[in-house]
Amino acid sequence: MTENETTMGSNFITAIIETDLQANKNDGRLATRFPPEPNGYLHIGHAKSIFLNFGVANTYKGTCNLRFDDTNPSKEEVEYVDAIMEDVRWLGFDWDDRLHYASDYFVKLYDFAVRLIQAGKAYVDDLNADEIRKHRGTLTEPGKNSPWRNRSIEENLDLFQHMRAGAFEDGTRVLRAKIDMAHPNLIMRDPTLYRIRKTSHHRTGDQWCIYPMYDFTHCLSDSIEGITHSLCTLEFENNRPLYDWVLDNVDAPCHPRQIEFARLNLSYTVLSKRKLIQLVEEGRVSGWDDPRMPTICGLRRRGYPPAAIRNFCNRIGMAKRDSVVDVALLEYSVREYLNKRAPRVMGVLRPLKVVIENYPEGRVDELAAVNNPEDPAAGVRKVPFSREIYIERDDFMENPPKKFFRLGPGREVRLRYAFFVTCTDVIKDEKTGEVHELRCTYDPATRGGDAPDGRKVKATLHWVSAAHAVDAQVRLYDRLFDKANPDEKKAGKTYKDFINPDALEVLCGCKLEPCLAAAGPDYFCQFERMGYFCVDSKDSKPEALVFNRTVTLRDAWAKLKKKS
């Protein structure tokens, strides 16, 4: 792990691991794996699993493999494989040479299946999917045996070989485990092990037309790789008896222990693959990497640092109960990290022109500004000041309410690192009444931002010199949904009805400090008093800068305004 201040916090899984390690199980070895199916992009929920698996391996000097669970050729693509590897790496984890694919085990898996048949524990079923479902029974009624359940081992072997050879069409036959059609756990009612799929696979091409199912593949892949602790989410709890059954009934190299934990849910967010795909396909976002998306690539483009995501994963902990983590905790983690590292610059997002009437025309002051008050090593820069500047529209009110400390007619405020200025006149559009310029005077004695006479001012404003400003487009991002639980079933509404129309606001003609002219793809900073921003990795050009708002600063004033 790089740049990580955190060690894995303790939880029920680390407790199990420590017990196993102390008991010298698996010769004191720890091996985990992160097993994504390459049929979509990784999201913050996967980050929790990645953090767990790699994190636990790191803290207990074990190993963590990356394994693609690619047993369904009709859903999986290389595009996803590449994206997943990029995302895991970006999150700060490394699998060294331990990159695996379940498809690499197809031959071994086939042999295991043959041995299962030879042991009389698997059979080829001629029932179709519909018939199998009807034989399965229900939650409360037992299932019925398939008429093909008692074929001879020889016939099963022959049929299975023919399945592999392509003698049968898709859906006409499957290989099933012979367990118990009356088992109270439906998963155990003769689960399907292999199905026929005459589809090319992204890695094995047309070598196979039968593909193993998850329950058969996963446990054996774990075993082949010598995994000691197989960590997965709660919905696989029902599958654990089958995981164990398969390993107990073939000559498996080892028997990993499966442990289930609760998947991550986040407020104001959806994390189901299906819904994320819909958002992309219906054009409700610009793509998988839209900065509003909870995907890893979306968060990356939004400017969320990987270390902040890791810290978040550590903070949310690990347990078995269903839970919904407040997205505010994620945002807190991002701010916490960025506060320490983001250089401070001034950027005026909604410019209001200010003319300093007693400041000489043509004159430019170079003022020293601190780059990062949290990091003295970041040093100081020069910022040009001149007669015409821009300030934030929200920093001026003609009729300020009680708690508004900023600029108003006749009021004096500080321009950060520059001078005290007093508003002397408000110039408005005659027709609309909209304020479009302010006239101020400045006090030359306050150069740098302090008054020699000790007088105080209630506000400090950020500003940019008009003549020196760099123009940019700024994209203000916010939560994608405006409802804490977008999945709440109510009055026929769906999560799509709760998409936040204000999750993206595009601002053009923003005025930035001249030092930002050279901001490249990986640049991030704090626009003082506005939030943390980063250069958009896709759309920003040197001559047309685009910034994304990563997250706002905490804003006590906004909170006050909201209350009244």
Added chain:
RNA sequence: UGGGGGAUCGUCUAAUGGUAGGACAGCGGACUCUGACUCCGCCAAUCAAGGUUCGAAUCCUUGUCCCUCAGCCA
């Protein structure tokens, strides 16, 4: 309603028979050339009822509620 799981401040999570703790959120204050940061304080929980025990979130009994499983998806 069969099986498998789970219930601790608003949220997330600790405490494994011995003071229910932390974080986020919220509220209040201090500080401040960012209404930021930081610091301090406050608010606030063991699903319920019985039982065992000197002592129970923890052990037992009964009940309640929530999640999950009837893909040839993973």
